[in-house]
Amino acid sequence: MQPSPHTHSTPGPGIGPSGPPGHVVVVGGGISGLAAAHRLVTAGARVTLVEASGRLGGKLRTGEIAGVPVDLGAESMLARRPEGIALARAAGLGDLLQPPATATAAIWTRDALRPMPQGHVMGVPGTPEALAGLLTPEGVARVGRERELPPAAVGDDIAVGQYVAERLGREVVDRLVEPLLGGVYAGDAYRISLRAAVPGLFAAARRHGHLLDAVQEVQREAAAAAPAGPVFTGLAGGIGTLPDAVAGTIRAHGGTLLTRTRALGLARTPDGWRVRTEYGTLEADAVVLAAPAWSTAELLADSSPAAAAGIGRIEYASMALVTLAFRRADTAALPAGSGFLVPPADGRAIKASTFSSRKWAWLDESAPGLTVLRASLGRYGEEAQLDWDDADLVAAALADLATATGLRARPVAHEVTRWIGGLPQYPVGHVTRVARIRAEVAKLPGLALCGAAYDGVGIPACVADGQRAADEILATPTLARGTGEGAGQ
Template sequence: MTAGQRGAPSSVAVVGGGISGLTAAYRLRRLLGDQVTITVFEASSVLGGKLRTAGLAGRPFDVGAEAFLARRPEGVALADELGMAAELAHPARFSATVRAGGRTVGLPARTVLGVPASAAAVADVLSAEGARAVAAEAGLPGLVLPRDDVSLGRLLRARFGDELVDRLVDPLLGGVYAGGADGLGLRATVPAIAAAIDAGAASLTAAAAAQLPAKPSTAPVFATLVGGLSTLVERLSKEAAAEVRLGMPVRELSRRAWGGWRLTAGAAAPAHAPADAVLDVDAVVLAVPAPAASRLLATVTPVAATAFAEVELASMAVVALALPPGTELPQASGVLIGAQERRRDGRPFTAKAFTFSARKWAQHSADGAPVLIRGSVGRFGETQVLRAADEELARLVRADLAELTDVAAEPVDTLVQRWGGGLPQYGAGHVERVARIERAVAALPGIEVAGAALHGVGIPACIATADAAARRLVGR
């Protein structure tokens, strides 16, 4: 379809310049051709959202998202479509570890986000008592899930006990959502497990086993781009050929009486708004965090605005360390750390995870290069640690690294990147909440929503929502 065809919009505003917004802009350009005017509004001074590649010791290094699931097709397919397939990289053959019960052990393989297919799969992570609780789960009374949803943590604790959640499930979820199992819903977080139970699986163990292949797949789980994920942002922006307005948050969104939409943008509401602060367009894609979407939709569709307002957010920070060349790291891709784990002095760890980037990615492992590491900080509801100044936060993370690995080398470069409200929490009922949003928005002409607050926080999920939003907009 081209812009000249009947019903196609001739002007579209995309609100949000992260991966979702840029994918939507790119897909609209491909679907509608050169004659449609696409304007991207981004509140910050740079495009990319949580995809950000910075310079660390003179090397490109991702300080937001570092990779995406390669076994989900959207990220790899988009890179291929953009001519970037040759730039894809996959992790080296080092396994991840987890700090469990005061020991660092290999991350169990046969689980679904920590839900085990058998007690043997997680025996190394648990105490003897914890392993017995997991083994007993298959013999508990059969499961019938509530129609709406249930807290993932509450269900797992009732079936397996606390230890599996604290030592394995929560560290895994902390890396994805910066939240724990108790605050997340089963159906949005582990939908395959919920579907298996709905289909008749008698236990969580059986539901997990049904999702896992008999033989482990040799296909890589994750992928990234050798020059950093900002190269994807740059390519999308170029191919979208949109007018980009940086530092221009959209303050108001309203329907025009004669059709289409009016956007008012700017950091504040001046007495006499400049001409470029108001834009009339035929259609809009909202690809912004839940609070911004709620605010913009408040007078347009209160139902969707209320549902967006129910999505809570977690903040986090990445502490990037460049250690001197030759610094020895553990033979692992990284380590996850549960909230219940303690240092030798009894204090909690500041970091929730480390990625040994120099081990994990070939592009960071060249001879003579600085040894690059990422430390992640921040869980939902735990804001005190993020109040520390950058220098103090880096000191605390380095102390954790030394305790976990005996690596205490002085960094040659350090960078702290904070992500305030960066990760939406998929609480119980999230699937129904998103359904309310999408029904309400579908009733409005010429507007669509996309982004991490809907159907997944990862890059492929965001790409999928953006692609679907663009196609629906054109299809209307």
């Protein structure tokens, strides 16, 4: 990955001990770490963020294809959670928030593009009628018999796929739940925790013996609580512009952001913490660990072996993103909508495709002669494709796109982005594991964790976790003494 010229800052060997109280080191420059640093520095703390790679933003990344700016990672965030939008506004991007131009998607299954059904919760339907055309008649009828089954309890946790298959049949899981969950976690529905991945449905399922009743309750609550407006939003220019904007705000408040600076060790001191890096040592009153699970586990091995062991067991899935630019005249027959998802049961190479120029007005307007599409490949346990050459990944994506949509034109440009260890997995028991990890970390004053590995993989969830970690640190006595009223304003 190439460093961003806006975030790259290479420290020399002169990193030294901190000055006055109130110094926090944030390890990890993804959106969670940036959110934590932003919260801390605007509260008056002195912040140094260290990031091992050459750029900030983690899975948020922009690039170019055929001279057009595009997202090469996450492209949108939930609009019905406030944290991501609020951070974008705080970073000066409020005027660039933009909902999708179309949210009409499809499922490519049983050799046809079929409309995404309405009225579901992460693919779990509330009525059998919603699935007509997507499932076989037998599959739809199976859903309709769910209330004839004895009521079931979900217990402390259960795999999404197991629970839904038992109540509604495997066809619902294989044709709808799997592709939707796969789009978020690149995982296996028969391993993913209902409690961690779909907490609202888990809570409702504990109150109802029948799954259809639980889904309908979640839908009623969502309709009552959600403000009018789109479910998702992006940013003109790409959601990947958010990290640099947040970084600029952090710098404006006096924060220091160091890329290409790997944290090698973490140790307690009588007054706080010592973070050993490639270029020297940082003395800190407190530390926020916002790095991926494997890095965090290594850093905590001496200070908290129990927490390190739990974190080290968190697994990740890898994926590849193939971005393609076509002459617009060659894509006139492309189906309507924003794209489609692909159930793994159908054995295709790709797991999803987004018609980016259709989905985002800013992209459509910036390249009126081009159509930009992207396709993703790779799921947990099915990642052999990531070892393919770029040319083979592009060929696989084009072959599936041709079969699904009839698009047989050759692209004028392509870009392959590999996200190795990109998406943490939330198997059954994940919530309990995270609670134990946090309980162990809480025994160490002035230390907090955040990131996608714990409480949610979406942008708002990661922002919220970073802010929660910052608030924990700000509540410690040392930091309270070091952040005077009005500091940082």
